[in-house]
Amino acid sequence: GDGEVGEDVTANLRTIHTVPLKLPEPVPLLEVRGEVYMPKRAFAALNEAQEEAGGRPFANPRNAAAGSLRQLDPAVTAGRRLGLFCYAVGEAPGAPSTHHDVLTWLERLGFTVTPGRRLFDRLEEAVAYCQAMEAKRFDLPYAIDGMVxxxxxxxxxxxxxxxxxxxRWAVAYKFPAVEATTRVEDIIVRVGRTGVLTPTAVLEPVELAGTTVSRATLHNEDYIREKDIRVGDLVRVHKAGEIIPEVVEVVFDRRNGTEREFNMPRTCPECGSPVSRAEGEVAVRCTSLACPARLREGLIHFVSRGAMDIRGLGPAVINQLVAADLVHDVSDLYALKKEDLVGLERLADKSADNLLTAIERSRHNPLHRLLFALGIRYVGAGAARVLAERFGSLEALMKASFDELTAIPEIGPKIAAGIVAFFASEQNRAVLAKLQERGVRTADERSPRDLPLAGRVFVLTGALTSLSREEAAELIAARGGKVSSSVGKSTDYVVVGDKPGSKLTRAEQLVGEGAPIHIIDEAAFLALVGARPE
Incomplete structure (x- = not known):
């Protein structure tokens, strides 16, 4: 899901043999976090069965596990032989105070945790262990791409x-990716939504980590120059993070003199406008704000599932809208009429009606979706949610200074600079004005600043008797407050229920150091939010 809406896979989780259906001892509240995986043997058997049935094999165990867990029929999931490794707990009153002891405790409760975990006193020892595991990674019954x-x-x-x-308390130690050797047939350039020209290698198709790879990123002009990658070269490729194909190096001793050097175009391959490269940056950008490729890619991002989520408005339809001169920026989507859509390829009367309904529905999305959809540099979905909670409206965010933005713990200097630069653009401000004129919601219905608990940060610990944790969080959010998973100097209230965990200890420690944290019980909390116990 997206943090608010998701799929309930509880019935399917019950079919995983490593998930205990009953705990051996009473636990008042337990939130377990883990990762579902598919063992290598199960993956091989599944793909064999898929091919025998005339179906399409899965690309890798990760995709297979995700697809298997989301099956509508739990019996199908049960036949896929999934596993679950637990790696942490969320709220768990009475749980041990160290990560290693928590995992041991989960094992005692019947959960499966990674068997290769180790506890070290020195960082050098941990790194050495990661290096040793790298040599054994292919001997494991499941695929891994690193350690944590x-x-x-x-x-x-x-x-x-x-x-x-x-x-900030964990770091991934990624293993070098599996490599394959193939030939560069061509180098093409794609223009992204921010105008960046990205070179891509067109490869002779090659099998790599369970998938057929025919294209690989070359990142930027400097990367190509540094590695001296040419059209016709034999190259080694791997998957960065086991996902994105990337050219690693050239096999120089296989050159025969027919290879051609690549030069980044001086004009945009989409619109013919001049390109520029700012001092200190590796990116080459199209200088035209009217570039159709920038518009097209920006629209694709704007309507995507994590952004405004306009179903039925895919790349093919967007290409037609841009080509027909119907859309010049994202605000034009909200001026489309049925007669504009009917007649476009694959858009009959009913499809046009459905698309207009989806566009209309998107006008009422919460603010964080709009902020992410706008494509502000460095602002991802998480940062967009933080900004929406902090400012409550687009107007308030537009007025925020660099210093005010960097004062927010989750917003660093790069994100703050991206936000300030975005709203400084007259063109961007004009688009935002049109969005507002055309009925797109630019503020959450009740601005947090106008609510009684505006800006207050709450931490919940222990089990509450009169309401669930989710109900308590809803009461706080409805009054402008925010629920945090950890106690810190920015915490205002710690609500203590039955059998509180280490959060209470941390809060008491900070209070002793002079932090203005209010530690309150359930009755005081209910009085604060104006709710009566049932």
């Missing part, structure tokens, strides 16, 4: 906190 090194003490984890993208 974590701070063991959960209290220290809470103090370190997280950015909008990842925790």
């Amino acid at each position: 090194i974590k701070v063991d003490d959960l209290g220290q984890q809470e103090r370190l906190g997280a950015t909008a993208k990842s925790p």
Whole structure:
């Protein structure tokens, strides 16, 4: 899901043999976090069965596991032989205070955790162990692409906190990717939504990590120059992060003199406008704000599932809208009429009606979706949600200064600079004005700043008796507050229920150091939010 709406796969999880259906001892509240995976043997058997049945084989175990878990029929999931490795707990009153002890505790409760975990006193020892595991990775019964090194003490984890993208108390140690050798048949250039020209290698198709690869990223002009990649070269490719094909190096001793050097175009391959490269940047950009490729890619991002989620408005329809001169920026989507759509390829009366309904529905999306959809540089879905919660409206965000933005823990200097630059553009401000004129919601219905708990940060610990944790979080959010998963100096209230965990200890420690944190019980919390216990 997207953090708000998702799919309920509980029935399918019950079919995974490593998930205990009953705990051996009473636990008041337990939130377990883990990763579903498909063992190598199960993956091979599944693809063999798919091919025998005339179906399409899965590209890799990761895709197979995700598809298997989302089956409508739990019996199908049960036949896929999935596994679950648990790696952490969320809220768990009475749980141990270290990560290693938590995993041992989960094992005692019947959950499966990774068998290769180790506890070290020195970082050098942890790195050496990761290097040793790299040599054994292909002997494991499941596929891995690296290790994770974590701070063991959960209290220290809470103090370190997280950015909008990842925790500060953990780091991924990625293994070198599996490589294959193939030939570069051509180098083409694609223009992205920010105008960046990205070179891509067209490859002689080759099998790599379970998929057929025919294209690979070359990143930028400097990357090509540094590695001296030419059309006709024999090259080694791998999948960065086991996902994105990438050219690693040229096999120079196989050159025969027929290879051709590549030069980045001086004009945009889409619109013919001049390109430029800013000092200190590796990116070459199209200088035209009216470039159809920039518009097209920007529209594709704007309507995508994680953004405005306009179903039925895919790349093929967007290409036609741009070619027909019906759309010049994202605001024009909200001026489309049925007569504009009917007659486009694959758009009959009913399809046009459905698309207009989807566009109409998207006008009422929450603010964080719009912020992500706008494609502000460095603002991903997580940062967009943080900004929406903090400012409540597009107007308030537009007025925010660089210093005000960087004061938000999850917003760093790069994100802040991207936001300030975006709203400084007269063209962008004009598009935003048109979006508002055409009925797109640019503020959440009730601005957090106008609510009684505006800006207050709450942490919940222990089991509440009169309401669930989700109900408590809804009460807080409805009054403008925010629920955090960890206690820090920005915490305003810690609500203590039955059998609280390490969060209470951390809060008491910070109070002792002078932090203005209010530690309250359930009754005081209900009085604060104006709710009566049932």
